[in-house]
Every structure is written in C-alpha cells, then in structure tokens.
Amino acid sequence: MATIKDVAKLAGVGIGTASRVINKSGYISEETKKKVLEAIEKLGYIPNETARAFVTQDNKIVALFLPSIHHAFFSELAYYIEDELDKKGYQMMLCNSSGQIEKELQYIRMLKQNKVSGIIGISYNQIQNEITYSMPIVFVDRHIGEIPFVSSDNYGGGKMALQVLKETGCQHVAYIGTYSKTVVTEVEKRKQGFEDAAKQYGINHTIYIEEDPIKDQTAFLNKFLTKFKDLDGIFVENDNMALELVQMALEKNIKIPEELSIIGFDGIQTGKVLRPKLSTIRQPVERMGRSLVELLMKRINGVLVTPAIHPVEFLKGETTR
Amino acid sequence: MATIKDVAKLAGVGIGTASRVINKSGYISEETKKKVLEAIEKLGYIPNETARAFVTQDNKIVALFLPSIHHAFFSELAYYIEDELDKKGYQMMLCNSSGQIEKELQYIRMLKQNKVSGIIGISYNQIQNEITYSMPIVFVDRHIGEIPFVSSDNYGGGKMALQVLKETGCQHVAYIGTYSKTVVTEVEKRKQGFEDAAKQYGINHTIYIEEDPIKDQTAFLNKFLTKFKDLDGIFVENDNMALELVQMALEKNIKIPEELSIIGFDGIQTGKVLRPKLSTIRQPVERMGRSLVELLMKRINGVLVTPAIHPVEFLKGETTR
DNA sequence: ATGAAAGCGCTAACAA
C-alpha cells in the first residue's frame, strides 16, 4: 500500500504539503495541488484511517448498544441512526447487550480507549456510576443525571391512549405493562400519563404490572385475561405485548373492538400483514433516531444539550372503535 | 489519560516489559509482573486501542453490510453475527446499504484503509470488480468468483416446498418471486429447486416472477391473484411477500388452506401474533450467522475456506393442509 | 506557500 510518503516523493513535495492537499487544509498553490493529486491518482493512494484516528484521537465511529437488534422497534431506530450517522461521515458499531451490564460497560470502556467517538445507548442497567457528563453519550428513554436523552412523549402518549378509550365509550380500562425496581425509565411514564388522565376524568382503571423483564409473557397476559373480565378498554405498554393480547382475546371469543378495545404503543409496522390491525400510539422513530445523532454530535464537539422529547400520535387500527 | 510510558515509569520497568505483561506475551518474572499490574491498577491505565490497531494493522472490527437492518430476517441474522463476533473479541460495524453500490464500495475501501478487519456482506450489486479473493470477505447468498459464501439450501428448500404441496394434494402450483438481470443470487435457486421438482413429478406449475426490486409488491401480487384463478398451491420467495399474499387471498374470500395452500421462505418468527400462521421453509439463521463469522475468521487468518450451505426445514403453519 | 521534524501510544525486534 502506498503511503503519504510515497505520494510526497512522487509529487516532489514535502510530506506536510501532501497532507495538506489530502485534507484540504491550509494554503496550497494550484500547481502543487495538481502535482499531489496526480501522484495520488497514479499510486492509487488511500489514506490509512487507522493512522489518522491514532493521530487525531478520533475515529469517527459511534457505538449503539441496545438490548437486541432483533426487535422491530430497535431495528427501525438503528436504521435511522445509521443513516444519519452516515450523512455525518460516521460509522456505526452495533452491540446487542442482551441486557448484560458487562457488555455495556465494555463499550463505555471503548470510549476511553478511543475506539469509539461516542455512544448512543438503550440500557436498563445501573450504569450511572460508570459514566460522566463529560463523555459523549446519549441515551434513549432513560434519564440518568445530566446525560442527555431522547424519548417520545411517553406521558402524553399514555394520556392520549386514555382519551381515545374514553371517547370511544370505554368505562373500565386497564394498563398492562412492566416496571423496574432498579432504574427509572421514561417508559414508565406511559403508565403515569394513562393513570393521571383516568383519575382526572374519573374513569375506573386497573393497573396490571410486573417487574421487567417478564419471563413468560403469555402466562402473564393469560392470568390478566382470566382475572379481569369486566374490562372494555386496555392500553398495553408496547405493541408486541398488545399484539399477543389481541390474539389471546380473540381466541377466547372476546369481540374486538366491540367488547374490548386494545391500544398498543410503538407503532411498529407489522402493518400490512396483520389482522386485525392494531390501534397504537406511534413513536416518531425516524425523528428520534436522527435527533439522537444530532445531540451526540453536539456532545462530541463539547456542546451542551438538553433532552429532546418528541410528540407521539394515535394511529387508529381495528382494535378500537 | 495514563499511557504505557507512565505505567512503565511507575513500575520502574522498561516500556517493553510493561507491554509484555499487558499483552501476556513473552517471558516475565512474577515479581515484575506484579509491579506492572499494580502500576496499571493505580493509574487506572487502559490501553489505547487506536494506537494498538495502528501498530498491528488490525482493529478487530468487522463490517456487516446489508440492504436494511429494518427487516426481520436481516436483523435476526445480524443479531447472531454480532453475538459470534463478540465471542471472538471483535466488534461489528453495521451499514445499511439500501442497495446503493456506493455505500458498499465505501466499506470495501475501509478494508484497504485498515478501518475494518473483514466484511460480511449481503449485496445484490455488481461489485465483483472491486473485490479480490485475498480480501477477508464473506457473502451471504451470493456466489462471486472464489469469494466464500454462506447460504441455506435454497435449491433443496424449493424442492421441499413442491413436495409438501404435492403431498397435500395440490394439482396446479405456482412460484412467485423475483429475478435479477445483473447478478446471480443463490435465492433464485429456490425457484430452480421448485421447478425441477415439479417437472420431475409432472406437476402443473406456473412461474410468476418480476425483476428485483419490485416497486409495488401489492400490485404485483394483486395482478397475480386476478390472473391465475385455478391454482391450489403457491410457493412464495420469502415470508414477507407470502404474508401479504395470504391476507390478500383471504380478503378475496379464498379459503386457506382448503382452496389454496401457501408456503413462504425464511421462517421469520412474526409467529405468535400472526393468524393464520404461515407455513414456511425455515432457514437456520443462527447457524448461518455463526458460520459466516467462522468463515470470515479463517479468511482473516489467511486460511482457505469453501462455501457453507446449511439445510432448511419445513415449518408447518396454518396455510397448508 | 512549503518543507522539516516532532510526536501520537504502542508493538516487536534486538541487545544485553
């Protein structure tokens, strides 16, 4: 492989000059520029990115860690993050943490090792002690100290779900979801918004939650369905769970949405092929992904930022009246 | 940040010695080892990976490029690839090529720039001229010269689909899928296997294909359904398309599987929530992912390898009798 | 506008 030295020699210029034209930095006469460019062309020279990263202490790679890419919402988010990162000239490193704190810490370590320039993380672990505000880190749906984060308006989404249920005539509603003993997640605000709105409107409501992660979702939902039989509206924490609940209710011959309305959260588009189509609160995944990258870029450049909370919207499907 | 120099100084040893204990290479006495380890501990020293990569010309990062991570089959595959890579001490860089050849070439360039140690690619572009056998590259479902690749037994899967259809009494079957004018994909063997088996058994069969990528899948399928009304068994190139076809047929009041059997290919588990459950030929995604990494590791170490073709299995759902 | 030279932090070859 040709190096910058070869280029300089062939062009008959100094190594610094060659560097300058390669990086379009500083002053160079048109003439020398041309000579260098020709040499580059002739040698098929390609800068060694590793050497560059070494010198500049920045390798233009951002790490994304999330529980598992094999999950519709995350993979859609990852798609937009990568797209936006690419536009900014960065590559994306992907890590399925599977919830293991050790894998997450490994990536945080990479920050110190200069192996990544920044991190976008989706984590439900207790890692607050390992990170500081000075590190270029941005979280999704999680508020840790001053670390910036991006989320959708979970609280508003919860309220919205309640409102839809109420407006379509539901009398006794429920929230199904999870909670965490150890960390505070933005996701729990879905429940909060739902509950607050129910109280405000004086609507009968049941809260059915279990600690995250749920080992057996089917059993969890089944128990719910047999225990609460007089409900006519349910808001479920996420689409995956809502989807299973819908099928389960259908199998028990409960008419949806006539007897029971169900609203999910996320808006993952299993759309076309799913009957009945799920009514859900859609998160603006693309906006969130791009916004995540924008905040991170600012952090990498040492700029202060505040959290970005994006509005959600109700997507009417066939599981609400 | 503390450097290896600081460690050496504090431990009162040479820089090379420090390096040796850090890398567990060469001989070191227990005593000096202890001193160095203590210094490392005291300074909170973490090796600069970028400097290491620069020196060793290997940064332990593998790039995966695929059309889009936002696709069930790819995201599952990516999940296993990352998992296996992690076990081997590598990180995974992810690139959504969106089919753009330029983005793919960019990653191939990174190989020369030492920015990635190897590539796992899913590509339908004409990039054969940009790669050579000496590069550590492994493809999925694509045969380019001597470049190693991993795929499932597409041909066998096609045969299998025909057999299932035949055994459940179908008389006039069809294959729906795509083809490419420019590249030869392993995927097309699904059709081949299906067709060959149909001929062999003397079964009436129709082939309905359009050039990839299909712009409007809905229109494509709709046209098919209105054109061919006397079919009783269909094998569709992939689950996504099969799933849409099922819904479409159902909407036209065609009874599935009584009047029409449909078999997909992939085995993406939209499982739990999808009714009717799709009968499909399941690719061993996990095995494929891990096998991809194994082949690539060998290539990185300069070892010769041959393609790996993994067996598929029929997963009976509710769309076949 | 340009060239020379000093590192960046580390590994590996060599000498001791």
Place this chain on the structure above:
DNA sequence: TTGTTAGCGCTTTCAT
C-alpha cells in the same frame, strides 16, 4: 528475563 529503540502513517507546529 529485561530495557532500548526503531518504526507504524499521519497531522501539525514551526521555521523559512
């Protein structure tokens, strides 16, 4: 077994 040293390829002062 250990210390010294020569680079790896590049960017960036600092003179000129």
